[in-house]
Amino acid sequence: MGLGKVSREIMDHIMLIGLDRVAKRNAFDSHMIEDLSLALTEYENNPKLRCAVIFAHGDHFTAGLGLVELQPKIPQGIFSFEEDQINPWGVGGRHRTKPVVVAVQGICYTAGVELMLNADVVVASEDTIFGQLEVLRGIMPFGGATVRFVQAAGWQKAMPYLLTGKTFDTQKANELNLLSEIVAKGNQLNRAIEIAQEICIAAPLALQALLASATDAVTQGEVFAFQNMESYLKPLFASQDAQEGVCAMLERRLPQFKGE
Secondary structure, three states: OOOOOEEEEEEOOEEEEEEOOHHHOOOEOHHHHHHHHHHHHHHHHOOOOOEEEEEEOOOOOEOOEOHHHHOOOHHHOOOOOOOOOEOOOOOOOEOOOOOEEEEEOOEEEOHHHHHHHOOOEEEEEOOOEEEOOHHHHOOOOOOOHHHHHHHHHOHHHHHHHHOOOOEEEHHHHHHOOOOOEEEOOOOHHHHHHHHHHHHHHOOHHHHHHHHHHHHHHHHHOHHHHHHHHHHHHHHHHOOHHHHHHHHHHHOOOOOOOOOO
16 A cells, blocks of 8 residues: 555664655655654664664655645644654654764655754755745645754745745755755765764763753753753763773773763
8 A cells, every 4th residue: 555664774873764655755654654753762762772864765765745645634643643752853742862864865855854954964965856845735844844944044045945835956955054965876875874873983972962952052042051051061971981981082092982
């Protein structure tokens, strides 16, 4: 029936999560939305995993929301997850605390753009076409674009695309501050994995504290973020990983962090 799901693969400390509804250009149906939430929850709950990479099987990242199947379910709360499940779009419910890298290619529409806007690093193939098409379907973006797209690009740069639903290419997405890197066609997943491997060298507790503090600044403002910073910093200085960091520096070697 072409029901959506996501693949899972563990690579050392990395979890690879692949959108897998290729026949429908990876359009999100309710099944793939739920499975993506479950996969990210598995990642969040596994202390051995330090970074996740979300990618897509096939030629396209996603054609966006499969509205034929989703529209009658949206009023019932298709984006409302169980209390212990991660919301992939971070617009409510349980939020993740660990890093996520997203690799995109081909078509990346609506919920796909919003998924990458909620990521920490985005690697895009040079052939990617983006679009926030909701206003052309009689609805509005509800996975975070009304906030994060505007935060990233600025009001005057974001609104021409949000208000019209027109598509844009990788170079424009980069100019709009939506991307971390652009790579040659087909190299997006390998580069995303390379970045994830680099992230995994760092101390897991420090990464989580850093993300929490940065999120405070974006959602609560810089005054709150500065006031709250010490609450993250004190546990870090008392951690075994902080001691390992100093030892590794003195011994001129890569640190071996355990997340303790």
